[in-house]
Amino acid sequence: MIHDMNHFTVLTDDLDRTLAFYGRLGLRPGPRPPFDFPGAWLYAGNSNRAILHVIAGRPLPSPPAGVLDHMAFSARGLKDVKAWLEAEGVPYDLRRLPGSGLWQLFCHDPSGATVELDFEATEGA
Numbered sequence: 160m161i162h163d164m165n166h167f168t169v170l171t172d173d174l175d176r177t178l179a180f181y182g183r184l185g186l187r188p189g190p191r192p193p194f195d196f197p198g199a200w201l202y203a204g205n206s207n208r209a210i211l212h213v214i215a216g217r218p219l220p221s222p223p224a225g226v227l228d229h230m231a232f233s234a235r236g237l238k239d240v241k242a243w244l245e246a247e248g249v250p251y252d253l254r255r256l257p258g259s260g261l262w263q264l265f266c267h268d269p270s271g272a273t274v275e276l277d278f279e280a281t282e283g284a
Contacts, residue, residue: 166200166210167230170223171270174199174215180268183243184234184276186211203232223271231275237262237282253284 171177178188178199186201189209196216200209211230234240244251244266251266260280268274 164210165208166212167227168212168214169230169268169270169272170217170219171213171215171268172219173269174213176269177213177215181211181213184232184240184274219270227272229265229273229275231277234264234276234278235282237264237278237284240264240276241284255280 169177174197178201181201182188186203188199189202191198191200191209196214198212198214198216201211201213202209210232241251241253241264249266251264254263254265255261256263262278262280262282262284264276264278266274266276
């Protein structure tokens with residue numbers, strides 16, 4: 160039975176821009192098998208498990224989101240993330256989760272995938 164999340168995979172038509180986007184959010188490229196198509200595996204923190212696989216060189220589906228609604232990551236540094244998104248002209252939606260006060264920031268990556276970043280309630284907006 161399922162006991163853990165392994166990874167998400169996103170398609171992109173601009174690998175460099177996609178890697179820069181997720182790199183700015185704190186993910187780092189790491190080891191990846193020698194596939195015969197371009198892409199990257201991205202890792203968080205000190206983890207030795209890739210949590211996001213990026214595949215390039217394939218056409219994007221229309222609409223880009225397909226059946227995947229969004230991917231969510233735990234994050235820190237809400238003010239810095241907001242400032243970066245605003246500087247880059249990336250629209251976002253910031254919400255407060257009723258009950259817990261957790262901050263949820265929703266935006267789209269360069270290929271149109273919806274990304275949710277969850278910040279502790281104690282972080283200032």
